[in-house]
Amino acid sequence: MLDKTIGIVGSGIAGLMCGQLLQQAGHSVFLIDKGRRAGGRMSTRIRGANQWDHGAQYFTVRDNEFAQHVKAWKESGVVSKWFDLFPHQAPEKKEERYIGINGMNAVPQHASIGLKIHQSLCVDKLDYQDKSWQLIMESGEVFSCQELVLTPPLPQVVNLLNKSNLLDKISESAPLESVKYNKGLSLMLVLKSPSAIPSPGCLKFESEKVSWIADNSQKKGFPDQYCVTVQATPKYADYGWDKGDNEVAHAMIESIQELLGSEVIDWHIHRWLYAFAKNPLKSKFYRDANMNLSIAGDAFLSSRVESAAVSGLSTAEALIKSLK
Ligand SMILES: Cc1cc2nc3c(=O)[nH]c(=O)nc-3n(C[C@H](O)[C@H](O)[C@H](O)COP(=O)(O)OP(=O)(O)OC[C@H]3O[C@@H](n4cnc5c(N)ncnc54)[C@H](O)[C@@H]3O)c2cc1C
Numbered sequence: 001m002l003d004k005t006i007g008i009v010g011s012g013i014a015g016l017m018c019g020q021l022l023q024q025a026g027h028s029v030f031l032i033d034k035g036r037r038a039g040g041r042m043s044t045r046i047r048g049a050n051q052w053d054h055g056a057q058y059f060t061v062r063d064n065e066f067a068q069h070v071k072a073w074k075e076s077g078v079v080s081k082w083f084d085l086f087p088h089q090a091p092e093k094k095e096e097r098y099i100g101i102n103g104m105n106a107v108p109q110h111a112s113i114g115l116k117i118h119q120s121l122c123v124d125k126l127d128y129q130d131k132s133w134q135l136i137m138e139s140g141e142v143f144s145c146q147e148l149v150l151t152p153p154l155p156q157v158v159n160l161l162n163k164s165n166l167l168d169k170i171s172e173s174a175p176l177e178s179v180k181y182n183k184g185l186s187l188m189l190v191l192k193s194p195s196a197i198p199s200p201g202c203l204k205f206e207s208e209k210v211s212w213i214a215d216n217s218q219k220k221g222f223p224d225q226y227c228v229t230v231q232a233t234p235k236y237a238d239y240g241w242d243k244g245d246n247e248v249a250h251a252m253i254e255s256i257q258e259l260l261g262s263e264v265i266d267w268h269i270h271r272w273l274y275a276f277a278k279n280p281l282k283s284k285f286y287r288d289a290n291m292n293l294s295i296a297g298d299a300f301l302s303s304r305v306e307s308a309a310v311s312g313l314s315t316a317e318a319l320i321k322s323l324k
Contacts, residue, residue: 004323007032007135007143009123009160010151012040013305014297014312016111017069018149021316023115027323031115032135032143034122037105038112041275041298042305044103045188047268052216052229053104054186054270057202058082058097059305065313066306070098077101078110080220083200102221118143126164128291147292147323149315151308153274154179154299170288175281179299182234183241184275187252188268189260191226196261209236209255230256237275245269277303284314289322 006022008015011033023029033040041055061067073079082099085091100106121141126148127134135143150157158177161167167177194217197203201218205211212231216222230252232240240248249267253260277299286295296315301307 004028004146005030005144006147006149006319007133007145008149008151009033009135010040010297011035011038011108011112011117011119012151012297012308013042013108013111014308014315015040015149015151016108016115016312017309018151018296018312018316019115019117020111021313022319025316025320027320029115030143030145031117032121032123032137033117033119036120037109038117038119039105039108041272042100042104042108044100044105045268045270049223050188050190050225050227050266051103051223052186052188052227053099053214053219054188054229055272056104056305057212057214057229057231058099058104060095060097061306063306063310066309069309073107073110076110078106082219083202086202086204087198087200099219100221103219106221123160126160126166128166128169128293131292133292147294147319149294149296149319151295151297151312153181153297154277154295155181155274157295157297166291170291170293176286176295178279179281180278181274181299181303182276182278183237184234184272185232185237185240185248185252186270186272187230187232187249188270189228189230189253189264190266191228191260191262192265193262194226195228196259197228203259206233207255209233209252213256213259226262228260234276237272241271280307285311285318287315287318294319 005028008031043055122138124138125136133148195215197215201215211233216227296311298308300311
């Protein structure tokens, strides 16, 4: 074991991929996340017999290193291909879309294996003195490390650094502060009978209110319940953010009723304050070597699962090199 401890805030796919690579290289690593389960926005909601992917719906694979991980996940029965063309999409647009078997959250659960992760703990403040980081939880608990990696959505990272009086101490904070996120609204429906959504079980379009509908029962490993995920357009997510759940849900359902082809017998809403980065940075991650601080996640490259994973992996590779 090497002598430096690395603390990672966030057990989304960026934090997990970073943690795995660092641990494999012999570093002592811990992760902290305010959520109850690892995965962040790669989340699967289970309510009784019903189940929905209500965050990321699938992921694509363009990066060679990420492709090696996806190959291993495929061989371990963690992911499978969902489809490679949307209905009515031109053949040249063909691209494999992958999902976690039993739900997208299966991927981060697999990527968590062997890592020391403290879930349900929110990092409230940071302190950096004498080359050592202190992570102070809302609960008052304190964790220490020599290297820190922050992977929450960038506006949350900036807030945390700012309230810890550290934002003006890091080099080049302006690009970090420039990244903005769209809000998201996911509506989870239970239908009375099978949906009219054609194979492969999803429709992507631009209407005023809805941009995506997916029939979860058409995804591998999902229970045979009639559970549909509906995602609002960024514009409608903004509009509906402060409106009551009833108003938002009914307006969204009404606008897609024909496509559903069945009566809605129950629904739930999830609001994402930080769904997608609008203007991600071009670099793979941020590093301030003087502060022993790195920042990763989907605010780098593009706001997709793959980019978040690549950002985490690239951060780990840079750290492994610099800590040799
Ligand atoms: C509705 C929706 C649909 C999407 N669809 C797709 C899709 O189809 N395909 C695709 O590729 N991508 C999609 N995305 C984007 C994709 O989910 C993200 O890009 C990716 O999951 C981001 O991973 P991450 O590790 O960077 O961040 P996250 O998954 O957000 O992980 C960050 C973690 O940090 C934790 N955290 C934050 N603050 C603190 C704190 N103070 N203390 C402790 N923990 C903290 C959070 O709890 C979270 O678990 C979608 C996103 C949403 C919201």
